[in-house]
Amino acid sequence: MDYLKNIALLHSDYDMFRKKHFSNQCINLLKKVYTKSEVLLTHSATGALEMVASLIDIKPQDEIIMPSFTFVSTANAFVNKGATPVFVDVKNNTLNIDEMLIEQAITEKTKAIIAMHYAGHPCNMEAIKSLCEKYDLYLIEDAAMGYGMYYDSKPLGSIGDFGVVSFDITKHITAIQGGMLLVNNPTFIERAEQIYHIGTNRKQFDLGKVDHYEWVDQGSKYQMNELNAAILQQELTNDKVIISHRIKLSKLYHDLLNDLEARKICTMIGKELLDNNIHEFYLIVKNKEVRDKLMQFLSNKKIEAHFHYQPLHLAPMGRKVGRYLGGNNTEEVAQRIIRLPLNNLTTESEVAEVSKQIIAFYEQWQS
Numbered sequence: 001m002d003y004l005k006n007i008a009l010l011h012s013d014y015d016m017f018r019k020k021h022f023s024n025q026c027i028n029l030l031k032k033v034y035t036k037s038e039v040l041l042t043h044s045a046t047g048a049l050e051m052v053a054s055l056i057d058i059k060p061q062d063e064i065i066m067p068s069f070t071f072v073s074t075a076n077a078f079v080n081k082g083a084t085p086v087f088v089d090v091k092n093n094t095l096n097i098d099e100m101l102i103e104q105a106i107t108e109k110t111k112a113i114i115a116m117h118y119a120g121h122p123c124n125m126e127a128i129k130s131l132c133e134k135y136d137l138y139l140i141e142d143a144a145m146g147y148g149m150y151y152d153s154k155p156l157g158s159i160g161d162f163g164v165v166s167f168d169i170t171k172h173i174t175a176i177q178g179g180m181l182l183v184n185n186p187t188f189i190e191r192a193e194q195i196y197h198i199g200t201n202r203k204q205f206d207l208g209k210v211d212h213y214e215w216v217d218q219g220s221k222y223q224m225n226e227l228n229a230a231i232l233q234q235e236l237t238n239d240k241v242i243i244s245h246r247i248k249l250s251k252l253y254h255d256l257l258n259d260l261e262a263r264k265i266c267t268m269i270g271k272e273l274l275d276n277n278i279h280e281f282y283l284i285v286k287n288k289e290v291r292d293k294l295m296q297f298l299s300n301k302k303i304e305a306h307f308h309y310q311p312l313h314l315a316p317m318g319r320k321v322g323r324y325l326g327g328n329n330t331e332e333v334a335q336r337i338i339r340l341p342l343n344n345l346t347t348e349s350e351v352a353e354v355s356k357q358i359i360a361f362y363e364q365w366q367s
Contacts, residue, residue: 022229038183041224045166045179049077066114067097087313089326099127112138120279122151145279161185175232195219250277256355288335
């Protein structure tokens with residue numbers, strides 16, 4: 001495999017490892033996509049969010065608006081610095097934050113809005129960006145699932161002041177473990193480099209602007225491991241093939257399960273999203289009981305299917321440190337969503353088999 005060739009190269013050439021050969025190749029590839037962003041490869045999207053929290057100088061009592069239907073890292077990066085997460089309900093068609101509720105959540109303590117693009121499908125960025133401009137707030141894009149997706153011809157993560165992308169093992173483009181920070185607001189580029197390089201002015205030293213580097217700011221070791229970069233380089237090189245394959249599988253799922261939706265047995269990810277659906281394919285079933293029984297039925301057939309996020313506003317920590325605004329869409333979707341197998345090695349015949357078993361389950365369930 002090409003991954004193994006890359007790793008073997010690193011093993012045989014220490015200088016290549018030390019000079020971050022594959023990290024630099026990844027950045028060169030990524031800069032072709034994010035042409036107006038400063039690109040920093042990180043050990044995780046969580047680390048990238050923690051960098052953002054430092055860059056915008058989060059302090060206790062600051063408030064950050066975000067969807068409740070998201071991963072805990074979205075909140076933790078800011079809660080760890082004492083901020084209050086203000087959780088907002090999601091829309092039931094895209095599972096993204098409901099932009100119509102955001103203005104009600106804004107107070108004099110609000111510092112930023114996080115637009116988390118669920119399954120890589122964009123939030124209403126025009127509306128959210130307008131609110132940020134109106135109230136002088138930072139706009140942070142949590143595009144963890146969004147590599148390869150666009151809004152108004154702009155790659156997700158490149159629209160706000162900052163964007164974060166995940167290259168975790170669960171993502172469609174993976175480094176096994178890794179992420180990326182996109183700095184789109186030029187004001188923060190120099191300090192982002194300092195935080196990224198353990199609080200030093202290493203970047204200026206590398207550019208020959210200073211004769212030594214030293215400790216100038218807070219920071220940590222946020223860089224991506226070079227072994228992970230060696231894997232990511234191959235994924236980025238083949239990203240169009242990977243994305244095309246996943247779109248094909250998504251459309252096949254939709255075609256094979258369309259009758260269930262037509263009969264109002266369940267609903268699927270919106271058909272209008274399929275042309276760019278590359279991260280996951282999900283069903284929304286009748287209730288939690290049906291969801292759990294379907295998951296168990298598939299498990300008995302050796303098919304993995306999963307639910308997803310639990311509402312952060314209902315979690316013990318969320319109740320303790322945050323507040324919530326909205327209806328019950330977040331809770332409903334958390335109880336009813338089921339994600340079907342979809343990865344880079346999934347085949348069309350496997351999609352057909354999964355679909356066949358889901359149809360068989362409903363035949364038994366209704367009999």
